[in-house]
Amino acid sequence: MPSVGGYLDGVLFGALPYVAVFTFLLVSIQRYRGHPFTYSSLSSQFLENRQHFFGLVLFHYGVLFVLTGHVVAFFVPSWVLAWNSRPIRLYILEVSALIFGLLSLVGISLAIVRRFDVAKVRVVTSRADWVVVALLAFQVFSGVYVAIAHPWGSSWFSSIATPYLWSLVALAPDLQAVSAFPVWVKLHIVNAYLLVLLFPFTRLVHVLVVPNPYLWRRPQVVRWYRRPTGAA
Numbered sequence: 758m759p760s761v762g763g764y765l766d767g768v769l770f771g772a773l774p775y776v777a778v779f780t781f782l783l784v785s786i787q788r789y790r791g792h793p794f795t796y797s798s799l800s801s802q803f804l805e806n807r808q809h810f811f812g813l814v815l816f817h818y819g820v821l822f823v824l825t826g827h828v829v830a831f832f833v834p835s836w837v838l839a840w841n842s843r844p845i846r847l848y849i850l851e852v853s854a855l856i857f858g859l860l861s862l863v864g865i866s867l868a869i870v871r872r873f874d875v876a877k878v879r880v881v882t883s884r885a886d887w888v889v890v891a892l893l894a895f896q897v898f899s900g901v902y903v904a905i906a907h908p909w910g911s912s913w914f915s916s917i918a919t920p921y922l923w924s925l926v927a928l929a930p931d932l933q934a935v936s937a938f939p940v941w942v943k944l945h946i947v948n949a950y951l952l953v954l955l956f957p958f959t960r961l962v963h964v965l966v967v968p969n970p971y972l973w974r975r976p977q978v979v980r981w982y983r984r985p986t987g988a989a
Contacts, residue, residue, distance in 0.1 A: 763936070769947050770921075771930040777954035784957035785965065812871055816864025816897075822857040823900065826850075826911065831922060834915035841912050850911050851904070858901045865894045889959045892952050899945040907939055918946075 830837045841847040869890055872882050904910055917934050924931035935943070956962065 766932050766936050769943070769950075770932055770935045773947065773950045773954075774925050774930075777950045781953050781956055785962060788957055788962065789965075812864050812867030814864070815860045816868060819857040819859070819861030819864060820897075823854060823861065826854055827914070830911060830915045831919055834919045837911055837915045841909075847909065847912070851908060854911065855901070855904050858897065858904055861897045862901055865890070865897050869894060885959050889952075889955065889961060892948060892955070896945065896948050896952060899941055899948060903939075903941050903945055906941065 840850065872879055872886075872890070907913075917938075921931055921935050935946075938946075952961075
């Protein structure tokens with residue numbers, strides 16, 4: 758008879774991924790068709806820009822690099838394992854990933870401090886925003902922790918996690934390998950599923966339709982004009 762842990766793994770790693778993806782697709786399409794103008798980040802950049810710039814740019818650059826690494830390891834794991842066959846290249850990849858992960862952690866930390874510290878930004882921050890920020894912060898923190906506590910992630914992700922993810926795509930979840938993962942790796946994976954699940958209900962949907970040109974554009978100057986007192 759399966760243990761409680763086996764049932765839990767079945768729910769979290771066998772059922773939750775499908776619930777998350779189905780909800781993501783259904784609600785994203787429904788929201789875009791029914792409420793297209795809500796596909797926005799609802800930027801608070803005009804309320805405060807200095808902390809916003811440093812925090813969000815660090816976060817986005819770090820996440821883009823790390824996420825790209827995950828995608829490559831998912832689609833072409835053999836390439837990653839071949840690259841890692843030489844120790845020096847493995848060290849370069851692991852150190853680079855850790856550096857960008859730390860950049861993401863610094864960036865999301867600055868964003869959280871900004872939302873607490875700047876009154877105007879704090880007022881326009883909804884409960885859903887706090888939930889998203891908390892999930893993003895935990896995802897980045899757990900990823901950095903896993904990279905430090907369980908090194909050579911690019912190799913074990915390609916050889917263990919990737920087959921599990923492809924088993925989900927094949928609609929035949931293979932939970933045997935996942936059940937042996939350390940707790941923090943499991944938390945990292947489950948939190949990713951929760952982010953996908955909540956994605957279409959939050960401002961994160963802007964990623965689907967809006968590019969992020971501010972990562973490379975020149976700084977913009979905003980001037981506020983106010984009519985003189987007594988003007989019509």
